[in-house]
Amino acid sequence: MPVVIAEETLYAARLSPDQLKQEIAVLLFNQNRLTLSQASHLAELPLLRFQHLLASRGIPVHYDIADFEADLATLAAIHPA
Numbered sequence: 633m634p635v636v637i638a639e640e641t642l643y644a645a646r647l648s649p650d651q652l653k654q655e656i657a658v659l660l661f662n663q664n665r666l667t668l669s670q671a672s673h674l675a676e677l678p679l680l681r682f683q684h685l686l687a688s689r690g691i692p693v694h695y696d697i698a699d700f701e702a703d704l705a706t707l708a709a710i711h712p713a
Contacts, residue, residue, distance in 0.1 A: 654677065670703070
């Protein structure tokens with residue numbers, strides 16, 4: 633589902649479209665609403681770069697069995713066998 637953000641809003645927030653995606657991904661990950669893989673995908677960053685972004689903000693990577701299983705399901709949906 634595409635989301636349209638007005639240029640004025642981006643300008644007021646002093647963010648590029650890519651930066652806004654990263655901000656949303658970080659927020660949703662920090663709130664445990666997205667897994668690490670899902671947030672990385674939303675931010676359009678490789679997993680390691682997204683982890684560095686989290687670390688630069690002092691946000692720990694919380695990753696457990698449920699996250700792993702959710703990531704496997706996400707990968708299966710994105711890349712069906």
